[in-house]
Amino acid sequence: MSLQDPKLFGKVAVLFGGSSAEREISLMSGTGVLDALRSRGVDAHAFDPSQRELSELKREGFARCFVALHGRHGEDGTVQGALELLGIPYTGSGVMASSVAMDKVMTKRIWQADGLPTPKYVRLAFDQQSREQIMAVPDVLGLPVIVKPPREGSSIGVTKVQGYSQMQDAVALSAKYDADVLCEEFIEGEEVTCAVLGHGLDARALPVVRIAAPEGAYDYQNKYFTDDVKYQCPSGLPEAEEREIQRITLAAYRTLGCRGWGRADVMIRASDRKPFLLEMNTSPGMTSHSLVPMSARAAGIAYEELCLRVLASATLDATGGSL
Structure with missing residues (x-):
């Protein structure tokens, strides 16, 4: 698909808004994409x-x-499935990859099976949330521990638990968004993110973005509504570290079957500089604060061109490649 003649795209719908807890962010992303296109x-x-x-x-x-x-x-495969039935090509990952990547527990299981590094975790299913089961989690994972809903994004419902006394409230907050609760080993260190463009062997990792949030609080408010978070791109990381993060991100993207574009969130453990994969976003944010446009700029890709490239990659599971 040529990016030179916009008429070749035909009539394009930018799907944004929706009914999820991330509606507000989607409205900002979609408005940016719509204006750019x-x-x-x-x-x-x-x-x-x-x-x-x-x-x-x-x-x-x-x-x-x-x-x-x-x-x-x-972002969870439902809209993707509907578009498959309608026969309308769409951007981003297909039905299965979208569905799996949306579930952080399933994602971690697949990454672990492929030998990719991800923090240790405990899943508390809806019927495994007695006081005794909740209080046993820090014994397995240590403290601090991250408690979050496995099928939400944008740091919604996430708590960093410092002590046993906080566990009950943290699980209750997470359970407001998801029946299951994911408790994850806390990796002390730096947070980075790495975007990917493309499909299969043609996919390539973009420059890594380093994230410095006030007091480590890279939460919903700081992500989207303040300028307190500092981003570095180029990351300033040693070249070998940058390459390793890009390598595991590409492997994580490919093993989930992602296509079009995506973005992995990664923690670098301070004690030994080992990177750990946290999650894969298959419909990354495109707001003024978003990280994929920032990474693309560092690679010489302007925001408008990024939107065109992603649009050009629109496809269906049935065809398996760009149209």
């Missing part, structure tokens, strides 16, 4: 699946969709 002459239109039936995409003659939805019913 229109600025390059693409016939792009806003489409909020929480306000309109997806079947309208077919009736209104949309040729492809840019998925700027985050969280459930947007």
Whole structure:
């Protein structure tokens, strides 16, 4: 697909908004993408699946969709499955990769099976959340421990637990967003993120972004609504560390079957500089604070060009490649 002639994309729907807990972020991402595509002459239109039936995409003659939805019913394979049935190519990973990557427990199981480094964890299913079971978690993982819903993003429902007395409240908060609760070993060190563009052997990792949040609080508020977080891209990491993070990110992306684009969150353990994979985002943020556009800029890819490249990669599971 040529990026030079925007008419070749046909009529494009930018899917954003949605009904997940990340709706507010999706609205910001989608607005940015919509403006960028229109600025390059693409016939792009806003489409909020929480306000309109997806079947309208077919009736209104949309040729492809840019998925700027985050969280459930947007990033978890459900919208992707609907678009497969409608036969409308879409950006990002397919049904299975989207579904698996949205579930942090399933993602960790696959990474562990492939020998990729990810923090130790305990899954508390909905029927395994008695006081005794909750209080036993720090005995297994140590303290501090991270408690979070396994199928949410953007740091929603996440608690860093410093002591046993906080465990009960942390699990209760997480359980508001997901019946299951993921408790994860806390990796003391630096947080980085690494984006990927492409599919299969053609996928390539972009420059690593280093994240420095105030008092280590890279939470929902600091991610999207303050300028207190400092980002470094180029990361300033030793070249060997940068290469290793890019290597495991590419391996993590490929083993999940991701395509189009994605972004892995990684912790570098301070004690030995070993990187650990936290999660894979298959519909990364595209706001003014977002990390994929920042990484792309460092690679010489402007925001508008990034949006065009992602749009050009739109495909269906049935075809398995860009259209």
